[in-house]
Amino acid sequence: MGHRLSDRLLFWLTLVIAPIVLVSIQLFHPANFTRDPGMFAFLCVEQPYKPEHMALAYFGPRWWVTLHVIQLPMIGLVSVGLWRLMAPIEGGVAGGLAWLARIATFAFLIFYTALDSIGGIGLGRSILNVESMRTSGAMTADEAAGAIKLLNADWVDPLTGGIGSVISLGGSWAIFIAAVSAALALVLTRRAPWPAALLLVGFGWEIQVAHASPHGPIGFSLLLAAALWIWASDRATRTRAMDTAAIAT
Incomplete structure (x- = not known):
């Protein structure tokens, strides 16, 4: 981790503030609605809290748009933060793992940008x-039924759908690979204590499962905890080094 003001600000923006924002909004990101009552039937109206859909509440389709508009840049910031964690690590096994983490983080960013943009x-x-x-009469009931049928089909499309698709699963597995590789690289170079590395792995696993509630909030909370632990460990190491230097002089 860099010690310049700009480095510190970027660390806090990408690995502290962005995860906090993601935790906050994903508490209102519902899950498990594809089969019952169906994607369109669920997302087209506000929904109160229901245990089977996990989210604290859902505020309707305008919220669905707003949620993903906010999520897009936050995912970008998190990706920058993960990439920067690997910045000083080069050479050897740790360097190879760091590059794997960088490549997987880039893949995660691409896949999730596509996923959030489409779905x-x-x-x-x-x-x-x-x-x-439909409300204004510009679309007949039959036309609306056809449009709804098409959107429901788009949601489960095997390439670009919102669940179980290439872009969905590709992004999910990419972040898990990135988190595991980054954790190993940080531990091997003693840039993070092993509990923080385990939290980082936990983050990757939770987001691999899903970014909707509850997995998204849990995952990004684990990332936040890992980042703060790494920051505290790095600060303690620098403090000890300065104290040792002061005693030596």
């Missing part, structure tokens, strides 16, 4: 447009 912002806007056209 988040794009889908949410499509739901709003269908509802608006």
Whole structure:
């Protein structure tokens, strides 16, 4: 971790503030609605808390769009933070692991940008447009039924769908690989204590499972805890080094 003011600010922005924002919004990211009542039927209206859907509440399709608009740059910031954690690590086994973490982090960023753009912002806007056209009479009942059928099919598309697709699973496994590789590289170079590394692995696993509630909030809370532990450990190491230097002089 760099010691310059800009490095410290970037660390706090990417690995502390961004995870806090993600935890906060993903508490309101529902899950388990694809089969019952169905994607469109669930997302097109506000929903109260229901244990089977995990989120504290869901505020309707405008929130679905807003949630993913906020999430996009936050995921970008987290990716920058993970990349920067690997910055000083080069050469040997640790260096190879650091590069694997960098590559997997980049893949995570690409996949999740696509996922949130298609299954988040794009889908949410499509739901709003269908509802608006249906209400205004610009779309007949049959046309609306066809549009809803298409959007439900898009949601489970094997390449670009919101669940179980190439972009969804690709991003999920990429962040798990990135987290495990980064944790190993940090431990091997003694840049992080092993409990913090385990928290980092836990973050990767939770986001691999899902970024909706409860896994998203749990995962990014683990990332936040790991980052703060690494920061505290690095600060303690520098303090000891300065004390040793002062005694030596």
